[in-house]
Amino acid sequence: MTYAPLFPTPRPATSQAATPQPATPKDYLERLNPEQREAIETTEGPLLILAGAGTGKTRVLTTRFAHILLTGRARPYQILAVTFTNKAAREMRERIGALLGEAVEGLWLGTFHAICARMLRRHAEYVGLTSSFTILDTDDQLRLVKQLMAPYRVDPKRWPAQGMLGIIQRWKDRGLTPERITPAEDDDYADGIASRIYAEYQARLRAVNACDFGDLMLHVVEILRTRPDVLAQYHRSFRYILVDEYQDTNTVQYLWLRLLAKREGAPSNIACVGDDDQSIYSWRGAEVENILRFEKDFPGAAVVRLERNYRSTAQILAAAAGLISHNSGRLGKTLRPGRDDAEGEKVRVIGVWDSDEEARVVGDAIETLRTQGHALSEMAILMRAGFQTRPFEERLVARGIPYRIVGGVRFYERAEIRDCLAYMRVLAQPADDLAFERIVNVPRRGVGATALQKLQLEARQRGISLTGVVSALLAEAALKGRSKDALGALMEAFSRARETLGAEGHVVAVEQLLEDCGYLQMWRDDKSLEAPGRLDNIKELIRALVDFGTLGAFLEHIALVTEGEETAGEDKVNLMTLHGAKGLEFDTVFLPGWEEGVFPSQRSMDEGGLKSLEEERRLAYVGLTRARKLATVLHAGRRRIFANWQDSIPSRFIEEIPSQHVAISGQTPFERRQATAAPSMFASGPLLARKPMRDRNVPSRPASPTPDIGVGERVFHQKFGYGVVTDVDVDRLQVLFEQTGEKRVMASFVEIVS
């Protein structure tokens, strides 16, 4: 196997002896290719950098940043640099520091949301908030939407609150405040109450001095739109703008950038880096059109294409290029190998009988690689959806192979953490009704739904917060029995904690509060298996509290940083979704579940048709291009979905990879067509050497090979029952089943009935 000599990955220039002086020799430009240099040295005017996977995008961005500083074009605080993830922001900050030889302070470098939060704290009063506003988490959002929808008595089955929240978020993604929703725009969701709910939702947030994630962008855009003085202030301040992952921007983010970049009588020095082929977030409101339209939005824009890939082998690049060429409406860009010494191995495609075998095969392959001395941290299993990790986890555990799940259940999303955060929020801001609602009855204090409803009603009538109402009612002796005692004790705990907060600081105050109100005791009494772990998590949370000066600073940090601590560095196999893998790279990548309905996902295709199919294809492209040396695609003949088995046919994406860059193996319905021509791969490579298939006396599978089946034929399928063939494509059938509707199935899985 031509696996051993790894071509070196280009690293940022090491230890430049750079003091930030304009006269510094520009050795940081020397190891760049001509396109990269152009992308860095074209500092004035709008610039679009189309950066394919693995073409040194981050390097260009950071070097460009440093270049602007080192040539004296701007001071650090005059450059605005935005990314999508905290991780990307952190990486940029570190690499800029390395280039300059010292950490730079006062940068406007961060995620869209973090930078907007910073702006919004300065100008909150323009949108009816104060600078101490809280940022809601998704639980709060959903609870609020449910509350607001309740009076309208819409069927929650047909119109779930989740969907309503989705609509509101999409509106926010598009920069639409409630006043900007036209009647035509008002979705027909829940009989057209969506815009009304939206308006009420926004009013409610304002009343509790809170905003949600979308608001961070939306409010700031609204301020920049309506306050020319504020806008002018930022225009004076930001001379250069750098944007990472431009293809993932949604409309508000685009509006925000355009407002900041278009300055009267000055050039728009905005440089956007992106790759239309890696746009995989449209379901979250991202508009690929933003990148496709860039030259129209910013006339006279220069466009630089980075196509030299220094990451993957020529085989992988050709495979990925062939696959993505099936998409239409691309800006046109072909990855070329940046080096000639890395032909590499073909992309492996392995067909397996079922999803259990799939996990087994991957586990075996990983074990083999490990015994050959390859680091586990250089291998990744990338799947379409998070739940697909399970069988692999089980297999890896059984094999004793350490693994890590990247982006699983995040630390700050655990219930116990959110409970504690809600306690802290009420402590920091007693008017935070949404946080209060979360914790009034956690632990159980006998303050249930009806009691809470009474409190809410009373609070609305008096125009005060829930905590305000509780204190008032207690003072008036208007409460009785259980709720009086329970709420009294709770308010006691808060006021004691508030005293401690002033005297001994926030860490002690929070500890005391959680103890006092019985929250910690609740978990100590809990006999379930996970209770001790939850207590540990809470300890961890309190430990993190120490690093922050105030409770407010801590809560802001938490709201914006969703990542748990990165435990990279340990030698473990990486399991994650394809979305989560964007921006990462590994020597070896396993891509399981390439089957119709799974990948491309039926769900997204139902929602978005051809556009979604293309996005799925881009996702496949992202997956392949994560691999430096070897990519292995797998597909199974049947798969466990929910509780039962479902037959599946290989993904169309497999056929779309040019066959000369693919090595097919495995005995599957798909492979049977080529099997006679191409001998099994198993004998050749040591990597995935495997026992021959066991005999399969599984009843669901007819012994006969593909019979001649035509359109209109009536067929029977073990799983789907009776149906009529509506289309035939070699050995795949489109069948309209009586019970389950239209499905694509393998011809070999059905029987003709007469």
Added chain:
DNA sequence: TTGTACATTCTTTTT
């Protein structure tokens, strides 16, 4: 108000 039994839905996801 709380607990239990049963039913239903869902599984891209980052900030």
Added chain:
DNA sequence: GAATGTACAA
């Protein structure tokens, strides 16, 4: 298969 939601009893 899990997690959430609903209905109903205590």
